[in-house]
Amino acid sequence: MKLISIVVPCFNEQEVFEETYRRLTDTLSQLDSSKYDYELIFVNDGSKDLTVDLIKEKIQLDPKVKGINFARNFGHQIAITAGLDNCKGDAAVVIDADLQDPPIVILEMIKKWEEGYDVIFGKRRERAGESQFKLLTAKYFYRFINRLSDVDIPLDTGDFRLMDRIALDQFLSMRETYRFVRGMVAWIGFKQTFVEYDRESRFAGSTKYPLKKMLRLASDAILSFSNTPLKIATFVGFITSVIAFIGILYALYMRLFTENFVEGWTLLMISVLLIGGIILLVLGIIGEYVGRIYGEIKRRPLYIIKEKMGF
Ligand code: UDP
Numbered sequence: 001m002k003l004i005s006i007v008v009p010c011f012n013e014q015e016v017f018e019e020t021y022r023r024l025t026d027t028l029s030q031l032d033s034s035k036y037d038y039e040l041i042f043v044n045d046g047s048k049d050l051t052v053d054l055i056k057e058k059i060q061l062d063p064k065v066k067g068i069n070f071a072r073n074f075g076h077q078i079a080i081t082a083g084l085d086n087c088k089g090d091a092a093v094v095i096d097a098d099l100q101d102p103p104i105v106i107l108e109m110i111k112k113w114e115e116g117y118d119v120i121f122g123k124r125r126e127r128a129g130e131s132q133f134k135l136l137t138a139k140y141f142y143r144f145i146n147r148l149s150d151v152d153i154p155l156d157t158g159d160f161r162l163m164d165r166i167a168l169d170q171f172l173s174m175r176e177t178y179r180f181v182r183g184m185v186a187w188i189g190f191k192q193t194f195v196e197y198d199r200e201s202r203f204a205g206s207t208k209y210p211l212k213k214m215l216r217l218a219s220d221a222i223l224s225f226s227n228t229p230l231k232i233a234t235f236v237g238f239i240t241s242v243i244a245f246i247g248i249l250y251a252l253y254m255r256l257f258t259e260n261f262v263e264g265w266t267l268l269m270i271s272v273l274l275i276g277g278i279i280l281l282v283l284g285i286i287g288e289y290v291g292r293i294y295g296e297i298k299r300r301p302l303y304i305i306k307e308k309m310g311f
């Protein structure tokens with residue numbers, strides 16, 4: 001008997017919860033019950049609506065359902081981690097609560113898993129109901145990341161994936177605070193493949209990823225997987241120094257060998273502003289990394305669970 005764990009991060013998902021539960025259960029009951037068992041783990045990431053009550057209600061009705069209730073909102077990537085930490089499956093699947101990832105694809109993933117793959121991620125063929133802005137930023141963002149970093153994050157994938165216990169345990173041994181799960185999974189390696197699917201639009205409710213959270217995820221992705229910004233900072237600093245040096249020679253020449261040195265004022269202003277700007281830029285980049293070092297060094301627990309339900 002193999003146990004499949006399904007991890008569903010939920011943040012204010014009261015509008016979709018029932019339907020998500022229904023579709024997941026429908027799909028998973030199609031599995032051969034003499035070979036597979038499953039558990040559904042809903043992680044309530046500090047929702048302010050009725051999500052947690054709905055989860056509790058389901059736990060009473062269905063012994064396959066389990067819940068983790070966070071003490072506050074810790075974010076999608078952390079919610080995924082908590083669910084995976086607490087699952088017992090021989091394989092674990094992460095899926096969004098909003099039905100953008102069709103549960104039926106899980107069956108294909110399990111098939112691939114049985115063929116011997118350790119990580120099977122969902123690759124989006126079509127993306128319905130997403131803003132032009134999101135499509136465009138996502139498209140270029142992942143190409144950008146892959147150029148910057150040494151891990152190759154598969155294009156057009158999200159956090160919808162199945163992981164075998166072997167890969168999962170390796171992933172869970174990485175306890176860093178700033179988590180970009182996609183990158184971390186790519187980093188661990190193992191035998192990885194994908195299944196293609198059409199991403200649907202959200203079943204109900206609105207996105208829980210406002211621009212601010214997207215930007216945070218993006219900076220976690222870049223800064224956790226690449227030191228290139230630091231190298232760029234050094235390079236920019238170096239180039240500016242060279243230009244500044246030439247500027248100084250020029251200013252000296254004007255002062256010493258010509259009469260019209262007052263005109264150097266323009267150059268002076270430009271260089272002061274330019275160099276000041278570059279220094280701030282470089283300091284900012286360094287500051288980002290220092291901030292992260294500070295965050296990691298604290299070794300705080302990644303999340304605080306208020307209660308575990310149904311385990
Ligand atoms: N989510 C979460 N914590 C958050 C934000 C989102 O657990 O702080 C969950 C959310 O409930 C959903 C998944 O992460 O299951 C993806 O979020 P969403 O569908 O809103 O993102 P989008 O598809 O718009 O990028």
Ligand code: MG
Nearest residue numbers: 096098100202
């Ligand atoms: Mg979504």
